[in-house]
Amino acid sequence: MEARDLARVLDWAAEEGWNPGHGDAAAFHAADPGGFFLAEEDGAPVAAISVVNHGADFAFLGLYLCRPSHRGLGIGFDLWTHALARAGGRTVGLDGVPAQQENYARSGFVLAGGTARSGGQVQGAVHEAVRSARPAELPAFVAAEGMASGVVKPDYLGRWLRGDDTRVTLVAEAPLGFGFATVRQCREGAKIGPLLAETVETAEALIRHAATLYPGPVFLDVPERSAPLAELCGRLGLAEGFRTARMYRGRPVIQTADIFAVTSLELG
Structure with a gap:
């Protein structure tokens, strides 16, 4: 193509x-x-x-x-x-x-394993400790996502994390723990992914802040391994939609992060 x-x-x-x-x-x-x-x-x-x-x-x-x-x-x-x-x-x-x-x-x-898409309306809230990422920070986020997901994907994430008219990458600052998330405008609402956070509180701040950026519902693709994030999605009122099966031909990749949403179901 x-x-x-x-x-x-x-x-x-x-x-x-x-x-x-x-x-x-x-x-x-x-x-x-x-x-x-x-x-x-x-x-x-x-x-x-x-x-x-x-x-x-x-x-x-x-x-x-x-x-x-x-x-x-x-x-x-x-x-x-x-x-x-x-x-x-x-x-x-x-x-x-x-x-x-x-x-x-x-x-x-x-x-x-598997991944579940959670989606719905979230009560958005701007958080004073959440801001747009700076270009110089993006290589560190590419590396952090690679450590969390098990595979470093520099060409994919290097372009994905850059802001434009349809997407922005958010980063958490003190007093929140480490975390970042990309939110992008979709055909319906917006999707958040990747999301990587040190604590559930950080993840919630990122999600609520992201929900203020684009109209409509928000969606996250949450792996089974990320039980704390799945529980948070439930508390925020997001309903589970369809599920996908994660499969590998060759050596399986091990996700290490507990609070993690995948970048996309299309490219991982």
Whole structure:
């Protein structure tokens, strides 16, 4: 895909209920421009997938979509096989719908947990100890997210964390504990991710502050390992929506942080 193709595929993802961000196409494409693929019929795109190489040892599979008119014809699987070859010997992760677990398992993927999307209206509150991140701080946040998630993803996060018209990265200062979060405007409301916080109080301040920036509900994708964050989402009135299965082909990646929301289900 070229960048304009990726924008179209994100429209498909919106139709499937994934609610992508308005600026996601540029941030995704910057992560690995050669990692996005289309299948075409008579010059028209009918299926898509991404296998983004985040480094020498790890890749992430996402945006696996086939137009309803072309499902069941083997097109998606051929595209899957073609794209996975690009990962080579890297470990490959994915966040897939649970109904497809058996299909992913046939390609060597093993279940390693799950992620739940929580969303709803949050009572926003500007916190005096929360501010926009400065450009010089972003490399440290890329490193911190990598330590928390288990994989450092400099090209992806380096672009993702930068502010623009559709997103801002927030950072907590004293007396709050360490924490940061990116909030981005989406087709519906806004998503917060990544979010990494030292304490639940810090996470709550970041979420409430983020809720003041864009109208509508807020959403977070919370891994099973992040039980304190899931409990906080419940207290804030966020309802659990759909779940995804985190699976790996190769060595599983270990998340180390307890208060952590993933950056995106599409690229990890």
